[in-house]
Amino acid sequence: MASPIVLLTAETPLMDSDSIAAPKPSERLLSIDALRGFDMLWIIGGERLAKALARWSDSSAGKVVQEQLEHAEWHGFRLNDLIFPLFLFLVGTVLPFSLGKLQGQGRGAEYRRIARRTLLLFALGLLCNGVLKFDWANLRVAGVLQRIALCYGIAALISLWFSRRGVAILLVLILVGYWALMANVGAPGHTAGDYSISGNLAGWIDRQFLPGKIMKSYYGYGDNEGLLTTIPAVGTALLGVLAGHWLRSQRGPWQKVAGLVAAGVLSLIVGVAWGERFPINKILWTSPFVLVAGGLSLLLLALFYAVIDVLRFRRWAFFFVVIGANAITIFVAPRFIDFEHLTTFFLGGTYRLTELYVSTNARLVLAAAGVLTAKWLFLFYLYRNRIFLRV
Known part of the structure; x- marks a missing residue:
């Protein structure tokens, strides 16, 4: 075995x-x-x-x-900021394909696969962070693999429980809800809508509730892969899930390419416009950041799909x-x-x-x-x- x-x-x-x-x-x-x-x-x-x-x-x-x-120092977007969200987007993109292979085996098989992958990825992330040193005071619990694990697990369950329309609606609710929370709830001692390095709500939640040590190298006031910011990161994976469903559909190849391009351009336009009210910020994984990174991911997927699988x-x-x-x-x-x-x-x-x-x-x-x-x-x-x- x-x-x-x-x-x-x-x-x-x-x-x-x-x-x-x-x-x-x-x-x-x-x-x-x-x-x-x-x-x-x-x-x-x-x-x-x-x-x-x-x-x-x-x-x-x-x-x-x-x-x-x-990377952009705080607000803003550079191409280097695309690397991680593109990977999360692709994690979501393959879900309709991988879970589709389990159809007919029952929900138990699907849940076992999702649980196994989530737990092993999270454990692998802790291993990379030095968990076997048993130095709990200096252990960083959050991390890249841990975020991938959580986003994969949550997005996979959503894919099982919701239709494609349901996934789209939930994606919108996540992005709008995260904006509403960040804009209307302030960290203690700070005003609502404070998106500064030291005063943002996500950082305060990490300092209060995130297990492990908050590393200064990960901006110090919170973690790059912290608790609250994982919610919109799930939205990045869900955008990939929708792209995966589109690619698995019965539409023609060039229609699929056109759909990916149209969705990518629309995401970019909405993300940039929204960024005037809610800054584009990778560390906070703001909703406009999800859309800008997602738009570029959709365009790259359209390019690779057109060249490799269509042409x-x-x-x-x-x-x-x-x-x-x-x-x-x-x-x-x-x-x-x-x-x-x-x-x-x-x-x-x-x-x-x-x-x-x-x-x-x-x-x-x-x-x-x-x-x-x-x-x-x-x-x-x-x-x-x-x-x-x-x-």
Whole structure:
């Protein structure tokens, strides 16, 4: 019997750069795995490489790239702020496909799968945060994997209990309700509608009720993945659920593309307009932030779906599919595998030889490319041997 976390599976067809097998109608779309891989690329080293290239170029365009690859300090939106919500959006997008496979097995099987995945993801997040050190006073309970776990679990249950129209209505209620709460209920000692770093309601709730330590590196007055902000983050996943239902519908391929584009543009327009009243803020995961990030996610999904699954240009996607097939693996692996040391072992001589001939910025590019290559080759080995981390 397979382990509940590491699963050796032939469910996903093996693909290479020359021949990427088309998914069966019952399987997830290849474009979703490729887009997930594109998203994870920035987490595992793409951002570092792009910054190094931008610094090396020493151009005005390079400065713009560097700025966009930094998070907005508080209010505002930069492309780097899209990475996490895009992943949550895709978590929701695959739900109609994955839960659809369990139809006919009864609600018990569906609930067991949802509970297992939620608990294992949350436990994996605590493991990454050092829970085995048993240093409870300094343990951060919140985290990226923990938020993914909660958003997945809640969105999955909503998908089971509500129709597509019900999911859409609930999404609107979440976004409007969160705005109403933040705008009309102030933290003790602060006024309602205070969206400042120190005075916002979400931060106060974290300080009062969030288990574990509030880390200064996670803005100090609350947690980036805190309690109250998880509610609108569920909305991000629900937006993905609606996109998944749209892709599973019987509509024509180009109609699906057009629908995703239209929804993406509308989300962007509403989000930017709403941002005049309720600031776009990633840490607070404000409702306009959900719509702006969701709009961009819809447009990216439309692009990947059109190119990969409609036009069937697939060879270029192999690089991203390898990453997307083991997204959780490569998020966790650097905690246990020192890819920096591994890269230095193989490229240390090259680093020394280039010291006399290339600039420091050029060596930074080489180092960043080396680490990213090492991680991708690790994932490629797992992919070729059909080893996938499943929860």
